Amino acid sequence: MSVLRAVLFDMDGVLLKSEEAWAHVVAAAGVHFRGSPVTREEFAPTFGQGTQADTEVFRLGCSPEALDRFYTEHFPRYAQHVWVNPDARPLLETLGRRGLRRAVVTNTASTLAPALLGAGHLAELFECIACANLVPRSKPAPDLVLYALEKLGVAASEAVMVGDSRYDRGAAAAAGVRFVGLGLDGDVRIEQLGALLAHLPPWDSNAQ
CATH class of the missing domain: 3.40.50.1000 (HAD superfamily/HAD-like)
Structure with missing residues (x-):
């Protein structure tokens, strides 16, 4: 080398x-975009996969850009979990x-x-x-x-x-x-x- x-x-x-904080914000994204929260069972094996994959795996029906905007707006309320x-x-x-x-x-x-x-x-x-x-x-x-x-x-x-x-x-x-x-x-x-x-x-x- x-x-x-x-x-x-x-x-x-x-x-x-920040996994605990992300669990909260991803659950909220599920409610917003698909009408039901992303469960802990859904979230746990996917943590860290990226926004594009989140939209697909959780079947959110939105663009990665829209999901990024949601995350940016809502993540700060869970920052105490970081x-x-x-x-x-x-x-x-x-x-x-x-x-x-x-x-x-x-x-x-x-x-x-x-x-x-x-x-x-x-x-x-x-x-x-x-x-x-x-x-x-x-x-x-x-x-x-x-x-x-x-x-x-x-x-x-x-x-x-x-x-x-x-x-x-x-x-x-x-x-x-x-x-x-x-x-x-x-x-x-x-x-x-x-x-x-x-x-x-x-x-x-x-x-x-």
Whole structure:
């Protein structure tokens, strides 16, 4: 592997956890668009799949754009359910001091992701926030990972991606990026985000 220059992170489940908040807002979307709430049984196996898939899997009968607008309008009322990983900020600050570039790669729309990261005081620590509505296909397609690599100016061989779902692992594999699984098998597996530093390949100590 080339010298490490960048670390890409999934947002939800890695830097923060908003599944409980999303369960509420997706249930409300079901009521609004199809006349009945999306149940926990429907929601649980699909969390993190992206807005396009939400419209199809939950048979909402609306466009992804309309659903994104609904999510943006209604998510803030459930923001109290969002948990921020206490390991995230110290880790990101350390990576920055080492000259490594940092990106978020998330299936959340750009109307919501910066606000979520900002609430956790994390947004300013990233050089790139790659969101699903900025590319043709969300994870597990490679589009978001490739978008982030281009924005950071690094090659796939110079990056690693940290994620906690099969969508993350699939996107990293499709883009040719080494994958670190948080509670998930990958090229490397870690159980806590703070353990990442011990598993990173060599980085360029002269990077700017």
